[in-house]
Amino acid sequence: CEPRNFPYDIGFDDFTNNVIRLDLNVLLEGYYSGEGQMNPVLFNTGADISTAISDTITVELRNTSTPYSVVASKMVLLKTDGKAIVYLPLAINGGSYYIVIKTRNSIETWSKLPVTFGSLTSYDFD
Numbered sequence: 001c002e003p004r005n006f007p008y009d010i011g012f013d014d015f016t017n018n019v020i021r022l023d024l025n026v027l028l029e030g031y032y033s034g035e036g037q038m039n040p041v042l043f044n045t046g047a048d049i050s051t052a053i054s055d056t057i058t059v060e061l062r063n064t065s066t067p068y069s070v071v072a073s074k075m076v077l078l079k080t081d082g083k084a085i086v087y088l089p090l091a092i093n094g095g096s097y098y099i100v101i102k103t104r105n106s107i108e109t110w111s112k113l114p115v116t117f118g119s120l121t122s123y124d125f126d
Helices: none
Strands: 019-025 031-035 053-062 070-079 083-089 096-102 121-124
Touching: 019 096, 053 083
Parallel strands: 019 121
Antiparallel strands: 019 083, 053 070, 053 096, 070 083
């Protein structure tokens, strides 16, 4: 009986206790339609009913030294305005990691430098 924000997803519930929140801004070149917006790829393929969602992305955190092991990985929805929210394990709090974005139709992209994580962290790939 929780109120949900648009776009509605009744398939799962986000538990945000004891997690680190990462706010991302990512515009994918192949999906870009201009003026800071991307095409609603999932809607256009019939996989989603919302025109506010562009596609799914996988967000990985990787160690800062070779072999750059994956510390955490989450698949999340990327909105057409390039915003995504990722909830990550509390264990990464205070650590520094590279942020890696993977999609099905774009080149894997890494943050330029490692990012230090706190309870709320933001990163802009622009």
